[in-house]
Amino acid sequence: MRPGEPKKGGGGGMFTWGRADDMSNYKHIEEDLNDPNYESDPSIEYHESSLNSSSSKPVTITSQALPTSLTQEYWLFDHQELRKETRGKVDEVFTQGTYSGFITWLRSLKRNKLHSYIFARTVQVTLDKTESEHEVAWGLLELLSTAKLFTPRDIRRGFDRIYRNMNEIMIDAPNAPEIVLELLANTVIGKALNTNSIIRVPSSVYNLGQGSYVLRNVKQEMVSVVDGVRNTQEIVVGDLIETIAETKEKIVEMIREYYASGVSEGVIEYTKMNKIYGSIVVRKAVELALDRNNKDKELCSRLIGELSGYCAPETLVEGFDDILWNSKELIIDVPEAGDIISKFLARAIVDDCLPSNYIYEAEIMHDENIEILISAFNLLKTKEAYTSLQSVWGPQVSSIDEFKQIFKTIIIELFDSKDLKNAEECLKELACKHYMHEFVKKIVEAVMDRDENEENIVVELLKNLQIRGIVLENQIARGMERVEENLQQLALDVPKAADILARLKVKLNS
Known part of the structure; x- marks a missing residue:
């Protein structure tokens, strides 16, 4: 065993789920849930199964009707109660030997916006299970991530929540970063998430979790152009995290040049060849535009529109999720940032860059998120929304x-x-x-x-x-x-x- 390596090559020992490339207990799902063209049915069907029985019966979850008006109550829920209840339902899986109670409870909530919170909490609870219970724990997490119970978006948001709470989680589970990264690797290899999810791992979690080793088997082809020659090479996605700071600086510089010149070709070409960074481009474009004039804000909205033609729809969702969840910090530097973000959000929906139900399905990290979402909703609900939002940044001069x-x-x-x-x-x-x-x-x-x-x-x-x-x-x-x-x-x-x-x-x- 080399210094710094997980025990058994990352394939066993306390707080491990098995090697990321060990597929012996992994059931591959042929349907690519991460395909941008994939749409789940209004009624989601999966099978309630027992650890002690091979019998199963279909269970149906019916989509919740969308509200016609929005208030703060739409997003609010009792965090402490849900935290406690999730723990109780996860513990039942281990004591009763069946997933049915957990599934029935999840179905009864009828609030998709809670799914990422529940996913994150479920992972946190399973971290302190004994080694003998890990097979059951992995079965539960596999069910959440591959059986259409949670969408890829729910899972990705769930991992984002875990990263943000990692310091708290490590108090009870010091090895949590490594375990979470192994779970992420298995989820990506099993195609429940795309490889873009890897670069969302914060550098702190990556380093604590020995990411260069744990994520070694998650690879992707990357395209580069040198002297006009297009080259394709397979890279280890986790390695990109080690240079993410330099990558962000490069993206920021390109966007600044775009705002100065109004020519988007450089940003578009870079994103086309580096789609894995698409959400970062979206996020940085909006963040840099917050304290700029309306002309640059319009350029930002137009850039987002262009990017939507080259990036998967979920890339834009990821970018706006990041902007929304970081809005509290952005408002410190730009006090009116909340109002500006709501306009960018509404404009992106009108321009078909974001799904029309994004506001309803958005998740909050703090109260500022709710105000932004309600403001965007109010901009969109008027009959003149399309016309007014096309000029939300004022009349544009072109000659x-x-x-x-x-x-x-x-x-x-x-x-x-x-x-x-x-x-x-x-x-x-x-x-x-x-x-x-x-x-x-x-x-x-x-x-x-x-x-x-x-x-x-x-x-x-x-x-x-x-x-x-x-x-x-x-x-x-x-x-x-x-x-x-x-x-x-x-x-x-x-x-x-x-x-x-x-x-x-x-x-x-x-």
């Missing part, structure tokens, strides 16, 4: 002529209202730093035949815009140059145009 018309409107409103702040915000939302010389030209020409008070307003506005970084210094200089180039024409209407321009330059430099 130079549109910019010119908007500049003209801003200038007219400024002289009418004298509201500098409003003009600054309108220009900021346009996010066209490299075309602001046109605005400078237009407002300087417009003030030529106005009084000194309005002249001072223009000077103050241009100074404020430069200080805030809305208009770059070179754009102001270029705008003034263009006015100077047009002085001869301006002088026909304003004979003292040259003097006014000179005076404005002095004021701007003072």
